[in-house]
Amino acid sequence: MSNVINYLPIIKYPLYIIRPWTELQKRYLGRPTSFPDYFQNPVFRKEDQAKLIENSELSKLAVVPVRPPAAYETSSVYHDPLVQKVINHVMEMGKKKLARELVEKAFENIKRKQIERYHLASTPEQKANIILDPKSVLHRAIDNSKPLLQLLPIKRGGITYQVPGPITEKRSLFLAIKWLLEATNEKDRTIHFPEQFARELLDAASNTGKVVKRKQDLHRQCEANRAYAHYRWQ
Numbered sequence: 001m002s003n004v005i006n007y008l009p010i011i012k013y014p015l016y017i018i019r020p021w022t023e024l025q026k027r028y029l030g031r032p033t034s035f036p037d038y039f040q041n042p043v044f045r046k047e048d049q050a051k052l053i054e055n056s057e058l059s060k061l062a063v064v065p066v067r068p069p070a071a072y073e074t075s076s077v078y079h080d081p082l083v084q085k086v087i088n089h090v091m092e093m094g095k096k097k098l099a100r101e102l103v104e105k106a107f108e109n110i111k112r113k114q115i116e117r118y119h120l121a122s123t124p125e126q127k128a129n130i131i132l133d134p135k136s137v138l139h140r141a142i143d144n145s146k147p148l149l150q151l152l153p154i155k156r157g158g159i160t161y162q163v164p165g166p167i168t169e170k171r172s173l174f175l176a177i178k179w180l181l182e183a184t185n186e187k188d189r190t191i192h193f194p195e196q197f198a199r200e201l202l203d204a205a206s207n208t209g210k211v212v213k214r215k216q217d218l219h220r221q222c223e224a225n226r227a228y229a230h231y232r233w234q
Contacts, residue, residue, distance in 0.1 A: 035067040042069040080135055082142065089177050105194035107134035110201060131205065141204035145176035145211045149222040154231045163231045164222035176211075183210045 040061065043049055052058040072084065083103065091099035114132050121127045131137050150167040153160050167175075180200055187196040203209025 035065075039065050039067040042066050042073065044069050044073050044075045046075055082139060083135060085173075086138065086177055089181060102193050102197070106197040106201070107138075109194055109198035110134040110137050113198065113202065137201055137205045141180065141201045141211075142173065142176045144207050145179055145204050145215055146172040147175055147215050147218050148172070149219060150175075151218070151222060151225065152232070154228075156231055161228045161231055162221070162225050163228045164225050165229070165232055179211045179214055180204065183214075186210075 043052060043061070049058070052061065087096065087099050087103050090102055111132065111134050114130055114134075114137070118127055118130045118132060121130060131140065147167060149164050150171070151162040152165050154163045155161075180197075183200050184193060184197045187193075200209060200211060204211050
């Protein structure tokens with residue numbers, strides 16, 4: 001029996017299974033990995049590599065072990081991490097191909113509308129203010145939709161107060177994409193998703209629409225509740 005136990009170290013030492021998984025949960029990585037903690041994330045974007053060269057930090061990473069990039073991590077000029085994040089938010093039940101097609105159709109609608117506005121513009125100044133790149137429209141729409149503050153429910157004396165406080169960049173990005181998709185889903189059944197999503201992106205890019213109004217309402221409510229801000233430190 002002892003020989004069997006020696007050949008089964010996982011049963012004899014169950015921490016071999018538990019401890020590595022708990023350590024993986026502590027890492028703030030996008031996906032679970034089998035590499036140790038001292039392995040650095042790969043720098044595969046050319047923009048990030050250029051920043052490292054300017055800051056003279058590339059030589060420091062030359063001797064540090066780096067984990068391999070994922071299948072979706074590429075240095076292609078057509079790869080946009082924000083677009084991939086939006087596609088993942090649009091995806092339901094693992095149907096990523098369908099989500100990618102919907103986002104691409106929305107980009108096509110944005111391109112058609114912007115080109116039509118471009119040709120209808122009469123002056124060169126008006127044409128210069130029209131963004132023809134759908135990805136640039138998406139970036140500007142999300143930047144205009146990001147909230148700067150958030151309300152945190154804090155209970156004091158049996159009463160729950162909505163206390164304003166700062167918001168992290170990750171949470172702000174999540175709320176911007178979530179609000180855009182919620183505004184898109186509040187549509188008539190006769191309107192398809194790509195068409196409504198293109199409208200919401202164009203409205204948010206021009207700093208108008210339901211999403212921007214929702215962000216402004218949140219900021220207005222945070223301003224009204226600033227008297228409760230001291231509850232964050234009590």
